[in-house]
Amino acid sequence: MVHFSHTTRYSYTGPVSFGEHRLVMRPRESYHQRLSTIELTIAPEHRITWAEDIFGNMVATVEFLEMAAELEITSRFSVWRSTPPEGIHGPEGILVQVPSFYSGIEQGATYLYRNTVYPRQLELVRKWVMDQHIMGMPGEKGPLFDRMASAIREQIGYQRREIPGVQTPKETLRLRTGSCRDTAVLMMEAARSIGFAARFVSGYLDSEVSRVGDGATHAWTEIYLPDRGWTGFDPSIGGQVDIGHIAVGVCYHPRGVMPITGMFKGHGNHAKGMVVEITSRREEL
Secondary structure (H helix, E strand, O other), X not given: OEEEEEEEEEEEEEEEEEOOEEEOXXXXXXXXXXXXXXXXXXXXXXXXXXXXXXXXXXXXXXXEOOOEEEEEEEEEEEEXXXXXXXXXXXXXXXXXXXXXXXXXXXXXXXXXXXXXXXXHHHHHHHHHHHHOOOOOXXXXXXXXXXXXXXXXXXXXXXXXXXXXXXXXXXXXXXXXXXXXXXXXXXXHHHHHHOOOEEEEXXXXXXXXXXXXXXXXEEEEEEEEEOOOXXXXXXXXXXXXXXXXXXXXXXXXXXXXXXXXXXXXXXXXXXEEEEEEEEEEEEOOO
């Protein structure tokens, strides 16, 4: 069992009014991840409505009822996360056959996830993939995405960035540095460039850093493999996701799973800053 606390605090020079805010902060549930408890605390006074979006994410819409000089949103939750079953992959990684093949019903269902977000950069990204020599011969099975995640980890230096948004794949390849969001987008687009469905995942990573109170939100990539379903790879660490990865939101585009989005009206006041505090604690059962 993993326990997380995530607080985001916005401060202003004086009272402001808030528009509706969209929160993607409730962990997803699946056969290997189960939400035990969650508590969402928000100030100032508000109304909250929950709904499931088209991607299966649980989204909270918050309507604020009063003005305030500070907005604080805290999510505390406990999640059970299992390890992957034994024998799920070989010693080299998850074996994948190229080219990809999706059945008729999967062709339609994966349409958004197979189409690039950056069409003008498609050939550049595909060339990068080919230059890595990670694909093998047509019809041959190999650990393609394990190798791809490893190549990104080796070539792109990690840089924690507090600025919202993501770099384009071209920027990441040029700068040779990027946040977890940037490398997740690069791997997502790299997989799409060779015909695979891929999506962006936002969540948390339980680690030594988060356990001492210096955690951050995390992002990685899931590839849809016909014989396995959605399968997670984290290029910022160079391999498959593990028991410490807690998925919260998934989308074909990184903008769809931002933890907090919303606007405010200043009435002469303006934003002073934002503070984020994320901690985790693991409990062995």
